[in-house]
Amino acid sequence: MTGPSHKPGKVGQGLVLLGRFGAAHGVRGEIRLQSFTSDPLGIAAYDGLTDKSGTRKFRLRAVRPQGKDMLVAQVEGVDDRAGAEALNRVELYVARDKLPAPEEDEFYIADLIGLRAETADGVEIGTIVAVRNFGAGDILEIAPAAGGESLLYPFTGAVVPVVDIAQGRVVITPPAEVSAEPD
Numbered sequence: 452m453t454g455p456s457h458k459p460g461k462v463g464q465g466l467v468l469l470g471r472f473g474a475a476h477g478v479r480g481e482i483r484l485q486s487f488t489s490d491p492l493g494i495a496a497y498d499g500l501t502d503k504s505g506t507r508k509f510r511l512r513a514v515r516p517q518g519k520d521m522l523v524a525q526v527e528g529v530d531d532r533a534g535a536e537a538l539n540r541v542e543l544y545v546a547r548d549k550l551p552a553p554e555e556d557e558f559y560i561a562d563l564i565g566l567r568a569e570t571a572d573g574v575e576i577g578t579i580v581a582v583r584n585f586g587a588g589d590i591l592e593i594a595p596a597a598g599g600e601s602l603l604y605p606f607t608g609a610v611v612p613v614v615d616i617a618q619g620r621v622v623i624t625p626p627a628e629v630s631a632e633p634d
Contacts (some may be wrong), residue, residue: 466505466544467561470494475535476523482535484514484524484543491522500543509543558616560589567620568593568604571612576623577602591621 473483486494492514494500500509510527517523529535553559560582568576568591580601581592589606604610604623613622 465547466501466503467547467550467559468542469497469500469545470543472524472538472541472543473521474539475532476517478532480530480532480535481523481525482529482538483517484511484522485520486514486522491520492516494522494543495524497545497549499545499549501545502541503544505544507541558614562616563591563614563621565619566614566616568623569620571622571624579621582606591623593623 469488470484470486473485475481476483484494486492488494488497495511495514498510500511501507502509512525512527514522514524526535526538529538547561550559553562563579563582566579568579570576575596577593577595579591580594583590583592583603591604591606591611593602593604595602604625610624610626611621612624613620615621
């Protein structure tokens with residue numbers, strides 16, 4: 452995988468989720484930032500960051516690491532704690548066309564949304580509607596073809612041995628304790 456990862460990110464306007472602001476950090480307008488790019492510091496290099504609606508624009512003046520999975524960012528136009536607090540939980544998106552093309556055998560997590568999920572025998576399981584991560588790794592959320600509650604599968608090489616973006620499908624080999632056949 453390359454670029455944005457670990458989150459679904461695809462939005463109706465062709466936007467891809469790159470990060471999410473967190474709590475204010477100090478009193479000078481810095482803010483915590485969770486980055487979903489393959490190189491977390493790389494989020495600062497993207498031009499055209501917006502909120503989900505595409506109406507608010509953001510430019511990161513500087514970012515620095517804080518711990519393993521968090522950054523501290525300086526956002527243009529945010530110079531005090533109140534301004535930083537106002538951004539808490541705001542998600543940062545970029546237009547899909549501003550991302551570099553993935554290399555061969557690579558893809559963006561956002562490109563999985565809408566793909567058909569099927570067994571190795573070609574039996575349709577459903578459609579990928581989201582990629583979730585609750586801290587223990589990525590999970591594919593699949594809306595079953597027959598309807599009903601979503602199915603959740605770990606997004607690992609053993610469970611998802613084939614990702615074929617060009618053909619619009621993934622192959623699911625469910626763990627032994629999970630049936631791939633929807634009820």
